[in-house]
Amino acid sequence: MSSLKRLLKPGDLLVLFLGGLLTAASFSHAWSRPAGDTVLVRAQGKLMVRAALSQDADYAVPGTLGVSRVEVRQGRARVAADPGPRQVCVKQGWVSRSGEAALCLANQVSLEVGGADRPFDTVSY
Amino acid sequence: MATREIRLAVTAEDRQVAGLAALAVGLSLAEAALPTPIPGVKPGLANIVILFVMLRHGFATAAWVMAIRLLAASLLLGSFLAPGFWLAAAGAAASMGVLYFVRYLPRALFGPVAFSLLMAFAHVGGQLVLAKLWLFTTADIGMLVPVFALAALVFGAVNGLIVARLIADDSVTGAQSSHA
Numbered sequence: 001m002s003s004l005k006r007l008l009k010p011g012d013l014l015v016l017f018l019g020g021l022l023t024a025a026s027f028s029h030a031w032s033r034p035a036g037d038t039v040l041v042r043a044q045g046k047l048m049v050r051a052a053l054s055q056d057a058d059y060a061v062p063g064t065l066g067v068s069r070v071e072v073r074q075g076r077a078r079v080a081a082d083p084g085p086r087q088v089c090v091k092q093g094w095v096s097r098s099g100e101a102a103l104c105l106a107n108q109v110s111l112e113v114g115g116a117d118r119p120f121d122t123v124s125y
Numbered sequence: 126m127a128t129r130e131i132r133l134a135v136t137a138e139d140r141q142v143a144g145l146a147a148l149a150v151g152l153s154l155a156e157a158a159l160p161t162p163i164p165g166v167k168p169g170l171a172n173i174v175i176l177f178v179m180l181r182h183g184f185a186t187a188a189w190v191m192a193i194r195l196l197a198a199s200l201l202l203g204s205f206l207a208p209g210f211w212l213a214a215a216g217a218a219a220s221m222g223v224l225y226f227v228r229y230l231p232r233a234l235f236g237p238v239a240f241s242l243l244m245a246f247a248h249v250g251g252q253l254v255l256a257k258l259w260l261f262t263t264a265d266i267g268m269l270v271p272v273f274a275l276a277a278l279v280f281g282a283v284n285g286l287i288v289a290r291l292i293a294d295d296s297v298t299g300a301q302s303s304h305a
Contacts, residue, residue: 007289011235015242019278022246027271 036098036113039077041070044108053077053096053113063107070111079104079111142178142186146193149174153198163269165212165252166276169245169284171198172220176241176288181295184228191217208260212252219251220244237292241285245277 041049043061051057051072058080059070066083076094084106092102098115152170161167171194179187195217199205204213227235227243253273257266 004286007236007286007293008238009234009236011230012238012242012285015235015239016278016282019242019246019274019281023271023274023278026274030267030271 033097033099034115035075035096036100036115038114039070039072040110040112040114042110042112043068050114061109063104063109065107068104068107068109077111077113078102079109082107082109138182138186141182142189142193145174145178146190146197149190149194150197150201153194154201157198157202163272164209165249166272168280169248172241172244172248173284173287173291175220176224176237176244176284177291179224179228179240180237180288180292184225187224188221191221211259212255215251215255216248217251219254220248223247236285237288238282238285241288242278242281245281245284246274249273249277 037053039049039051039053040047041059041061043063048061049059049070051059053072053075055072056074057072059072061068061070063083068079068083068089069081071078071080076096078094079089079092079102082090082104084104086106089102089104089109089111095102095111095113098113101110101112103110149171152174156167156170159167175187175191175194178190195210195214196205199207199210199213204210223243224240224247227240230239253266253270
């Protein structure tokens with residue numbers, strides 16, 4: 001194979017780079033969900049917290065096993081602590097996009113981000 | 126009964142255009158047999174020929190080859206004047222339109238890969254615009270844009286490298302034959 005360098009000129013690399021940038025931008029633009037604006041916390045099916053995602057806050061929500069702690073920081077929210085055995089919702093980490101959720105099934109607590117554009121009508125368990 | 130004979134003068138360039146167009150048609154047909162996840166996402170191998178012709182014989186010849194390829198391939202595939210034909214035509218028109226302008230870019234800095242990428246992006250752009258304006262006026266085809274952009278990026282780069290290789294090899298053999 002003749003060297004790639006001989007076949008590629010600086011302008012080629014520039015166009016390749018810009019094309020890659022355009023492709024990446026189209027992916028993130030078309031396939032990412034819009035950022036959410038509200039945080040919704042439910043325990044045993046009851047809505048316990050409905051607050052703005054922009055407001056930093058801590059919530060302690062009583063579930064069936066114990067208290068789950070929810071943190072809201074800089075437009076993101078997470079379950080900081082949960083008494084459930086598998087810690088799935090804690091390990092999920094921060095959620096910020098409309099429709100994203102962290103579900104602590106054992107404790108029957110859910111953290112959901114709401115926004116103008118919701119991909120699901122409801123999540124139930 | 127008088128016999129009339131009509132003789133059309135065939136120049137060497139005519140033969141060359143015909144040969145290259147036949148090659149482009151062949152590649153289009155071969156490519157139509159390839160399975161593809163989304164209609165319209167294909168390598169665009171005929172563009173290798175189009176770009177090669179543009180660099181070797183000029184824009185007008187390349188436009189002829191493109192037009193002949195479009196017409197002949199669609200007739201052979203049975204898609205002439207069907208929606209797919211118009212999408213292909215929109216893509217071809219957009220890519221030739223872009224090529225018309227970008228061919229003035231300094232050749233010292235911009236090689237076949239740049240031309241091929243710009244043509245590929247124009248091609249899918251033209252297709253998507255026509256699809257949105259005419260075929261899918263209500264459907265949201267925004268989700269498809271990244272897929273087509275990725276195809277243009279990958280196939281545009283690969284086709285461009287192939288053309289760069291062809292041009293390089295061609296100039297080497299051309300130099301040798303001129304010595305002989």
